[in-house]
Amino acid sequence: MNEMRKRTVDKSGSSPQAGPGEKPSSVPPPSDAVHSDAVHSDALPERRRPARGGSLAPFRLRLFAMLILFALVPTVAVTLVGVGTANRALSMLSARSAWERIALSGEQALAAARTAPLTVDQRAAVERHDAELRQSVELARRFDFVAGRSMRLVVAGAVLVVLLVAVGASRVAGHLSRQLSRPLDELVGWTGLIRRGRPIPEQPERRGAPEFEVLRTGMRTMAQELDTGRRRALEAERAEAFRESARRFAHELKNPLTPIRFAVDRLRRSAPEELRETVEVLAEEAARLETMAKSFAQFGRLPDGPAADIDVPELVTRVARSTVPDRLTVHISADEPLPLVHGFHEPLVRAVTNVLMNAVDACGASGQIDIGLRLVAPYVTITIRDTGGGIAPEALARIFDPYVTTKPGGTGLGLAIARQTMEAHRGSIDAVSTVGVGTTISLRLPVPRRSTSTET
Known part of the structure; x- marks a missing residue:
């Protein structure tokens, strides 16, 4: 009997010491089989996780660069097209060389006309034409000067516009990259906590895209459901370990009870009077052991049959x-x-x-x-x-x-x-x-x- 109890203790992890329908005491439950899943999960080698932000820093830089390029490339392209168009337009409007050639040929014609005999009206017309020709040449020279300076201003303005767009784009891109990379960094950290079975820390609600808040809520819900499933699995394994130990104990306990009951019945019929009390003690203890075996058998068996x-x-x-x-x-x-x-x-x-x-x-x-x-x-x-x-x-x-x-x-x-x-x-x-x-x-x-x- 002692060997049987020792064998049961070794298999179940603890010695059952209680009765049906009682309130608790400090008798510890078997722990070896119960916590095997938890021990196994804790003992698993943990993969080395990259340092916080180590894998997301390049992502943030790439995101920043893409946002900058997205803003600057169209701006630079439009600016270059505008500068080229302005340059061509000013070049087409500039007629200084043509007016100078006209003025040269006109002066030659006027010089020849002055040597010919002219009336007063003809000579006055020649002088008016000469004055208008000189004025047109002067205006062409002034326009050419203004066009050259305007082109410099256009180029300077284009460079200034590109610089302003670059500064604004860098600020906006930096803000957007932070707004996108920080939640992703947080969510990646949460995946590590979920993988290790640790709770997600409570944090105040952050401002940002509402989609990230929806994603945070979804991940928290998923983590809670995974934790609930993990605890249920551990509880199921723990209960199964208890039931298995109870079944084994009940089986080992029932084997010697039958011959013990037969022996007690024979002693009741044949024992002398002075041993009657001893026999009754044996009968009571045998009945108690039988009740204990039934309790273990009941715990080791789930309800079955038709409901x-x-x-x-x-x-x-x-x-x-x-x-x-x-x-x-x-x-x-x-x-x-x-x-x-x-x-x-x-x-x-x-x-x-x-x-x-x-x-x-x-x-x-x-x-x-x-x-x-x-x-x-x-x-x-x-x-x-x-x-x-x-x-x-x-x-x-x-x-x-x-x-x-x-x-x-x-x-x-x-x-x-x-x-x-x-x-x-x-x-x-x-x-x-x-x-x-x-x-x-x-x-x-x-x-x-x-x-x-x-x-x-």
Whole structure:
């Protein structure tokens, strides 16, 4: 028997020491198999992540350069085209050389005309023509001077425009590159935190493109869902490890119980009177071991078989009558009518029985147990409140863990079985307790949609 227990302890990671339907104690649960996933994930070699901003700095520079080029290339092209067009237009408008050639030929013609005999009117016309010719040549020279200076001003203005556009573009490009690279840097850092399973830090809302805020919200939601899935996976592995150890322990414990019961029955029939008390002690201990084996077997087995519609008030009333002793006062109140729930009858009976046994043990010699049955859509809620001593806050967080008990000789599986049953029915169980006042445990069972629609 000792070898069997030692073998069970080695496989499960801890020695089960508790009884069904108890509140918590400090008996630690098996940890080797339970936390294997967490240990495995922590032990994985972490890839070396580039320094913060190391991979995004080139991106910011490229983005800055692209924005600058996007602003400057069209500006420079338009400026060059404008300067070239202005240069060609001014060159076409400039007629200084033509006027000088006209003036030279005109002076020669006027000189020849002056040598010929002319009337007074003819000579006056020749002089007027000579004056207008000289004035036109002077105007052409002035226009050519102004055109040359204007071209310099056009080139200087074009250079100034390009410089102003470059300065403005650099400021705008720098602002935009920061606005785009900082959120990306932050989001890349978040991906590293998500990969390592760490929480995303809470940060105040930043100004910027609303699309980035939508992306931040989406990544936070994704991180929360991944964390929830990771915790559920760890919890499922932990529960499976507990169930496997419970099945093995129940199997190893049942093997010697059958011959022990037969031996005790034979001793009862043939033992002398002075050994009667000893035989009864053996019988009681054998019965206790059998109860313990049944508890472990129940915890190691999920509800199976066909499900059926269950009348919750009838089930709770029957369990309360068979579980709560006469020394305690029981008050049951229920909403009318309560819809039927769909589930497994015997596992639900065990779950409610375990919770009521906890309440009975908490009340001790006297006290009161209040049972409330309420419809809080989409659940039927069973609330069991006792007037016992309550549970300390540090112990309350562990009351649904397997192998946690305060009762000597118990298995610590009562509330663990209740939680397992609720989760198998897609329900939940929780506890609220005040030291010196009492404890309230709530079991929630989902109502089928057809029942909910009928009630509404």
